[in-house]
Amino acid sequence: MSEDHHHDHQHHHDNRYSDMQARVRALETVLTEKGLIDPGAIDAIVETYETKIGPRNGAHVVAKAWSDPDFAEWLKRDATAAIASLGYAGRQGEHMRAVFNTPDTHNLVVCTLCSCYPWSVLGLPPVWYKAPAYRSRAVIDPRGVLAEFGLTLPETRKIRVWDSTAELRYLVIPERPEGTDGMSEEALAKLVSRDSMIGTAIAGMQP
Amino acid sequence: MSEDHHHDHQHHHDNRYSDMQARVRALETVLTEKGLIDPGAIDAIVETYETKIGPRNGAHVVAKAWSDPDFAEWLKRDATAAIASLGYAGRQGEHMRAVFNTPDTHNLVVCTLCSCYPWSVLGLPPVWYKAPAYRSRAVIDPRGVLAEFGLTLPETRKIRVWDSTAELRYLVIPERPEGTDGMSEEALAKLVSRDSMIGTAIAGMQP
Amino acid sequence: MNGPHDLGGQMGFGPVAPEKDEPYFHAEWEKRALGITLSCGAFGAWSIDESRHARENIPPADYLTASYYEIWTRALEVLLERHGFATRTEIDSGHKQTVPATPKRILAADMVPGVLARGGPCDRPVDTEPLFQPGDRVRTRNFNPTTHTRLPRYARSKTGVVEAVQGSYVFPDDNAHGRGENPQWVYTVVFDGGEIWGEGADPTLTVSIDAWESYLERV
């Protein structure tokens, strides 16, 4: 019915994008035909983030900070260098800051404007980190957001939200859980979840 | 492919609404079955806004204001009463204000928060008045908006934007075009377009 | 709430697209949607403020793509469910399954002219004198409620001048949530474009809002 067309157009405004699989395949095909991209490079990028760069990197940083006061001090002073000393550097981690949770203050990281995230230590961001619900609310209602992750902080705990508006990337250093004295770095690293390094969890919390 | 489901869900988030014709028919049917609405009342409402209440009402008000200084004065002082004296009152025109263009100041009406509009004198609002492009930009870039209506005002002309945030409804009284001395109210009313009473045109301008 | 409806100053929607010789309706269903919405409004079960808030609560991407009659319809469905007039299943199926709540009034065809002519005035007397007078400098408050408000985001924490006392009206921020009409004085407050939009604002621009008294503080 032609009089409906106006509204159908508004509603189904961009069907071209409904099949992303086909769309991205077409893009890869034409760019490869043009000699602009190397599908092997794509494979290598994907493999890197599937197997080499992920939250284990960050957990190693945190566990070392818990175990080695000199390293923790270095991390506070120059996170980029301290983290690079463990072999973690590069894309979306060029300029790192480590922010330490304390009994007084809980840190939470967000990027309200896009999805800035410390790839070099945490890998690729989860979907929720990039989605409107988290980006809109983390800065205005962090306790409400944390509750949705199952984390309820004491009412008096200060909450510091870091909105990553520039090229600095933030790694939260969670508090070391109680009862972990004498544990090895390797064992400690297992207590450090990805979310605890974003601030939506604490270390040792059941995921 | 099941791994695509997550994204398909995001993209086609609400197919229920894709056929408004069917949806609204279902709503009318069930409410009628329940005895809550009278389809005849719907017909009467539609007929009213298709034949009785529209921009001709406002054009009459404007033409009278141009022709009768006492009426213009009344309109400035108590628009609701002056307009009601011509028989125009009621829904979405309960509390009227008339704002007069002058050689110094052009008035423009918008409702950024919804689509408040003076139905009693202008009838149902056009689609653009209710749509995001107009509502977002009228308050920050009125000259850019006016240009899209083909209206370029002198650079020194002051622009006053009225954001209808409460229950007051605004009627712009455009300036009387030059060369209209001695014209009858009826003839003058023909120069008054709907848009000139919103502020996106001036009177006598080619639509 | 800072919902998708609060559009003043947002960007990215492209040019305004006025339609030449636009018809009153673009489809038959729009006529019915208008009539049904007004008919259900006559039930007396919700206020215009509650219905506005229901529209604001439509998910943002839906709100921004829906036509306004679709926005009305989606919100109406929520209100009908909330107030016991129809269940979601009934709305989806188009068939009666339950006995509805009793409306205060059912709009018959012969009542239409009178109802439209009366409208729904929302001026209410208040016992107090207006706190502000024309010429007073005022500052809008800063708040970001999750509930209904008619103070747009762009006009918060801004300094302007009271231009007129417009009368006393039902307070939507309360009335939308069943907390009573609690009428207040309403003022037209004018802001320089530069106060609102800062550097680069059109120097010839002033913007006014109609602000309830509790939105304002004396400067």
Add this chain to the structure above:
Amino acid sequence: MNGPHDLGGQMGFGPVAPEKDEPYFHAEWEKRALGITLSCGAFGAWSIDESRHARENIPPADYLTASYYEIWTRALEVLLERHGFATRTEIDSGHKQTVPATPKRILAADMVPGVLARGGPCDRPVDTEPLFQPGDRVRTRNFNPTTHTRLPRYARSKTGVVEAVQGSYVFPDDNAHGRGENPQWVYTVVFDGGEIWGEGADPTLTVSIDAWESYLERV
């Protein structure tokens, strides 16, 4: 620009929905979209700032419903067209029809480890001393450009305290539009929740942004 990307403080998106044991990718095309985006970034034809602005320019309703890899892909298509690497017809059809512009670099598989390890540092030396020092009270400027900025809308015209001088970095507001890197000092500025969100703000909340020097004025 006050685009759909500027989400801080907006409402209506519902609860955050963390996914248990979320996989790295939810579909094969997401892997390819990641790799293609990074490969095309290696052309050296646009900056990260220009690519962010291309994402911000996606129509709001599309931006708010698209997954982030879709946002990347839509913006990439615009950049490829703008810089002469592919036409819209080629992108839609998936077949070469024109000779592309010459990229500064084509990313081969064996270059990937080095390129990812280097990343794209954007610290740059500046000749000036920082205008502000930790402890200084500053006010963010008020502006609403239609162009790229990294000062979120919620943090404009707000008073905070400089917590740290973070170094000097490429200025995105200029660089996104080809006006040069024009590096500036960047500061971490901390605001009380109440300063930003007003009445009803969480009293335990502070929010910080990283602000380029020209975003700030001394209070």
